[in-house]
Structure formats: structure tokens, C-alpha cells
Amino acid sequence: MRNFKFFYFLFFIFFYCSAHSENQNLVFHGAYTFETYPGQKACAVYVSIFNNTKKKFTINSLESDIAGKAEIHEVILKDDIVSMKRVEKLIISSKEQIYFQPGGNHIMLMNLKRELVEGSYFFINFKMDDGSTNKVKVMVLNKKLRENFIE
Numbered sequence: 001m002r003n004f005k006f007f008y009f010l011f012f013i014f015f016y017c018s019a020h021s022e023n024q025n026l027v028f029h030g031a032y033t034f035e036t037y038p039g040q041k042a043c044a045v046y047v048s049i050f051n052n053t054k055k056k057f058t059i060n061s062l063e064s065d066i067a068g069k070a071e072i073h074e075v076i077l078k079d080d081i082v083s084m085k086r087v088e089k090l091i092i093s094s095k096e097q098i099y100f101q102p103g104g105n106h107i108m109l110m111n112l113k114r115e116l117v118e119g120s121y122f123f124i125n126f127k128m129d130d131g132s133t134n135k136v137k138v139m140v141l142n143k144k145l146r147e148n149f150i151e
Contacts, residue, residue, distance in 0.1 A: 068111030
């Protein structure tokens with residue numbers, strides 16, 4: 001009987017969490033950047049965004065207290081030349097998943113106000129078209145780890 005109660009409890013939690021996640025808005029997961037060198041004025045930030053709803057969201061702008069400017073950049077490959085283009089507004093469709101990652105689309109922080117040190121963190125505010133803001137914690141990783149991400 002005890003095993004049955006435990007199984008019922010796990011079953012309930014599984015379905016509650018599944019149903020509950022449908023009602024959440026956007027989920028920002030695993031935001032990180034690499035530590036900077038003295039005098040470095042820009043860095044890229046990476047994060048995964050999950051839209052667990054049936055509606056679309058639009059990110060209008062970004063801001064962070066550690067940088068003078070924050071932008072979303074799309075990486076474009078044309079005629080074997082890689083370039084970056086600023087994304088004015090990022091639309092996240094229903095059930096869409098977006099991955100900002102090294103070598104691809106990313107968030108660019110410019111005019112850094114301080115050096116980023118391994119083990120520290122800061123926040124980026126994602127300002128939405130409905131007036132809301134999602135405050136996302138960004139962890140700073142050791143710069144030597146960058147070699148594992150970029151080929």
C-alpha cells in the first residue's frame with residue numbers, strides 16, 4: 001500500500017507540473033557569458049528561451065546595469081562571409097524554443113562598465129511589448145571554457 005501511495009504521489013506531481021508549465025509565460029534558462037579581460041568593452045551572452053504558452057511574445061529591448069547598450073544579434077552567413085545584424089524586435093511564437101549560443105545568435109553587451117569575473121553574475125532585463133519585464137540572471141564562466149564552445 002505504501003508503494004501505491006508513493007506511485008500516486010509521483011503520478012500527481014508529474015501531471016501537476018506538466019499542466020502547470022502550460023500556464024507559465026516565457027522561461028529563460030541557463031544564461032551565461034565568459035569572464036572578460038581588463039579593458040574589454042563588449043561581450044556576448046547566451047540563453048535559451050522557451051515559450052510554453054499558446055500566445056506569442058515580442059521582446060522590444062534589453063538593458064543591463066553593467067553595460068551601456070544591450071542588443072540581440074543575428075548571425076548571417078552570405079558568400080562565406082559571417083556578419084552580425086541587430087534584431088530590432090524578437091518575436092517568440094507559441095511553443096517556440098530559441099537558443100542563443102556561441103557561433104550563432106546571441107545577446108551583445110557593449111560599453112561594459114566593469115570587468116566580468118568568473119563566479120559572479122549580473123542581470124539582463126528583457127522588456128516585452130506588453131510592458132512587462134523579465135529579469136534574467138546571467139552567470140559569468142571562466143574564459144578558458146570558451147574553447148569548448150567555439151570551434
